[in-house]
Amino acid sequence: MSKSNPPVKPGDQLTIEIDNQSHTGDGVGKVDGFTIFVPSSLPGERVKVKVTKVKKTYAHAQVEEWETTSPDRVEPPCPVFERCGGCQLQHLAYPAQLEMKRCQVVDSFARIGGLEEVRVLPVRGMEQPWHYRNKAQVPFAKRRGETVAGFYASASHAIVPFSHCMIQQDANDRTIQIVKEAVVELGIPPYEEKIHHGLLRHVMVRTGKQTGDVMVVLVTNGHRLPRKEELIARLKESVPGLASVVQNIHMRRSNRVLGQENRVLWGQGWIEDAIGHVRFRISPHSFFQVNPEQTVVLYEEVRRRAALRGDETVVDAYCGIGTIALYLARDVAQVYGVESVAEAVEDARINAELNGIKHATFETGAAEEVMPRWVKEGINPDVIVVDPPRKGCAPELLDAAMQMGPQRLIYVSCNPATLARDAAILAEKGYFTDEVQPVDLFPHTHHVECVAVFTPKDR
Ligand code: SAH
Numbered sequence: 001m002s003k004s005n006p007p008v009k010p011g012d013q014l015t016i017e018i019d020n021q022s023h024t025g026d027g028v029g030k031v032d033g034f035t036i037f038v039p040s041s042l043p044g045e046r047v048k049v050k051v052t053k054v055k056k057t058y059a060h061a062q063v064e065e066w067e068t069t070s071p072d073r074v075e076p077p078c079p080v081f082e083r084c085g086g087c088q089l090q091h092l093a094y095p096a097q098l099e100m101k102r103c104q105v106v107d108s109f110a111r112i113g114g115l116e117e118v119r120v121l122p123v124r125g126m127e128q129p130w131h132y133r134n135k136a137q138v139p140f141a142k143r144r145g146e147t148v149a150g151f152y153a154s155a156s157h158a159i160v161p162f163s164h165c166m167i168q169q170d171a172n173d174r175t176i177q178i179v180k181e182a183v184v185e186l187g188i189p190p191y192e193e194k195i196h197h198g199l200l201r202h203v204m205v206r207t208g209k210q211t212g213d214v215m216v217v218l219v220t221n222g223h224r225l226p227r228k229e230e231l232i233a234r235l236k237e238s239v240p241g242l243a244s245v246v247q248n249i250h251m252r253r254s255n256r257v258l259g260q261e262n263r264v265l266w267g268q269g270w271i272e273d274a275i276g277h278v279r280f281r282i283s284p285h286s287f288f289q290v291n292p293e294q295t296v297v298l299y300e301e302v303r304r305r306a307a308l309r310g311d312e313t314v315v316d317a318y319c320g321i322g323t324i325a326l327y328l329a330r331d332v333a334q335v336y337g338v339e340s341v342a343e344a345v346e347d348a349r350i351n352a353e354l355n356g357i358k359h360a361t362f363e364t365g366a367a368e369e370v371m372p373r374w375v376k377e378g379i380n381p382d383v384i385v386v387d388p389p390r391k392g393c394a395p396e397l398l399d400a401a402m403q404m405g406p407q408r409l410i411y412v413s414c415n416p417a418t419l420a421r422d423a424a425i426l427a428e429k430g431y432f433t434d435e436v437q438p439v440d441l442f443p444h445t446h447h448v449e450c451v452a453v454f455t456p457k458d459r
Contacts, residue, residue, distance in 0.1 A: 025088035072096035085154035101448040113420030129443035140190040208273030212241040286344040312382035322348030368394035392418025
């Protein structure tokens with residue numbers, strides 16, 4: 001960009017060609033080389049817009065009128081799509097969503113990693129890309145004296161009420177509605193975020209797709225839950241498959257959904273589900289992939305690319321409840337997992353038992369602290385799997401992994417930007433990947449999951 005002053009100001013009306021899409025799904029066009037983000041527009045469209053916000057290097061504008069529309073544009077099936085922050089891409093045909101996500105990965109590798117040569121394979125998508133989520137986290141609030149429950153609008157805490165979510169499994173939708181009706185009738189007060197007052201903050205529902213188990217977690221700003229017994233009775237009566245009712249106590253002002261303390265109000269305190277041939281117990285604080293159908297696809301990509309013979313030692317870093325470690329266990333001699341959430345590690349150990357797996361060891365701690373210790377202890381894996389959160393791998397973890405000198409490092413990533421950054425770090429250390437396999441775990445949202453295998457250059 002050559003100009004020092006933005007060529008547009010708020011309120012300007014102009015017509016632009018949308019020729020790109022941001023990683024969050026906004027259309028992107030240019031005016032004299034200056035970037036304009038236009039939500040709701042798609043590449044290939046010509047739109048009349050009104051500029052809403054201008055920053056030093058970019059502006060935002062909203063569509064006033066479409067002069068042409070993209071052949072990939074579809075009618076979003078969800079009535080609250082425009083307002084709700086849950087999905088970003090329902091207006092884009094599913095095959096085009098997959099290609100958009102592929103381009104996002106290509107772009108990250110080129111721009112952030114400086115690795116243009118890495119081939120990005122077509123994204124593995126779903127045949128029926130709806131009603132896939134096994135977990136719903138629904139904020140409750142008070143609006144004009146009434147209890148409302150819904151999803152947050154994009155970049156906001158304004159609640160968009162809904163009764164049916166197109167990407168949730170039906171059991172989650174139904175359960176949320178049952179909880180909502182019950183708390184209204186029983187007069188259980190919702191939380192009021194602005195004044196940090198009131199009780200019910202969130203309801204989290206998790207469903208086991210294979211088992212039908214349902215867990216309801218009531219997140220409360222306080223220890224006392226009035227009319228608890230009646231609420232439990234209602235849930236037992238109306239929620240098929242109810243396995244657990246848990247109260248999570250969360251009294252801080254915070255954007256985190258869950259607080260530290262769980263109290264099991266009824267049932268076992270967890271649910272079970274299965275991914276492929278492995279059964280898992282899942283506790284409230286434990287991470288579990290939200291799209292179980294595509295998780296099999298993801299883990300199969302990991303397994304295939306691990307090319308195991310049966311005698312290997314495998315490390316699973318950021319292992320959650322041991323999912324990848326246990327999925328690979330029957331193909332290897334020994335697996336080690338490390339995970340920072342203690343409750344998840346407890347689940348992982350029980351999951352090993354549940355599946356009769358004796359050669360899996362799990363440790364609680366930060367992967368970047370435990371892995372260097374494992375190096376000193378002489379743990380010498382043939383294959384390392386890493387599956388970090390969005391911020392990617394800590395440098396100390398990549399260092400330790402390289403010191404272990406594995407034949408393969410399999411990187412599972414939910415953020416192409418940090419994957420590309422870490423790929424560049426690994427390349428400096430002599431480990432390279434030729435290709436990346438994206439898997440669509442989150443249809444209609446802008447998120448994309450990737451698997452890449454890094455091997456030492458001269459092996
Ligand atoms: N591989 C698992 C979990 C992946 S999600 C699965 O597919 O189910 C990432 C996990 O990393 C979460 O369980 C999170 O609690 C954990 N985590 C986050 N930061 C960590 C760290 N520094 N060290 C170890 N685990 C961490």
